[in-house]
Amino acid sequence: MSAPGATDGMIYVPDPADRDDLRTLLRRVLRLDEAAVVRLTGVGEGRMRVWARTPFGALAVRVLRGDCPGGDVVCGADHLLTELDILPQGDAEGAIDPGMPLLSAWQGLLPPADGFHRVEDVPAQVLLDLTESGREAARESAGPAGLPPSLLDQVALTVRADSDAPVGIDMRTVFSLVMCGFVPERGGRAPEGEPVRVSERGAWLRIDARYGTVYRRTDALTLEPLR
Secondary structure (H helix, E strand, O other): OHHHHHHHOOOOOOOOOHHHHHHHHHHHHHHHHHOEEEEEEEEOOOOEEEEEEEEOEEEEEEEEOOEOOOHEEEEEEHHHHHHHHHOOOOOOOOOOOOOOOOHOOOOOOOOOOOOOOOEEEEEEHHHHHHHHHHHHHHHOEEEEOOOOOOHHHHEEEOOOOOOOOOOOEEEHHHHHHHHHOOOOOEOOOOOOOOOOEEEEEOOOOEEEOOOEEEEEEOOOOOOOOOO
């Protein structure tokens, strides 16, 4: 039998813990862009991916248990958050109206689902420290047009540095991962030994943290910088 959300146009997130995780992600995304849209795609086995394009030019995604209409739907992040917040306490179904379809508001292709090769694991604390340094630099250099592209395009971390094929991670990717709340931290400190995994496939760079993943293209198809 197909999941209800596959046929009646509703998103289903039955587990309250998953709904809390979705709320957290939506609030983070809206803090970065109050007009953000999210894309939900089915993974199978009662799971779905929730995608958001950050204003820094990276794709953020978190996997949750749930079903979405037709296995692919785009909706406003603010609308989805409002629908979550009005669900009755103790609701066992978690049926959410995605509202007006906004597929035309989604720009760009999604990354491939597989075929990524691990490059290196790095301490999560390094990403938190880089974000804090980037915030300090932003406070000093941000102008009326927003963060300067020179700061966002800066390669903040290089992995596989001693090889013939080093991989650079720019501040766009670092900001996206940390500001979406994907790295566990308390008071700016990650758990001891917490890893972040760096993988690549062609022009795609993938960074996996405990609570989510960020993708970024490293070729000319990368989105325009934040302005």
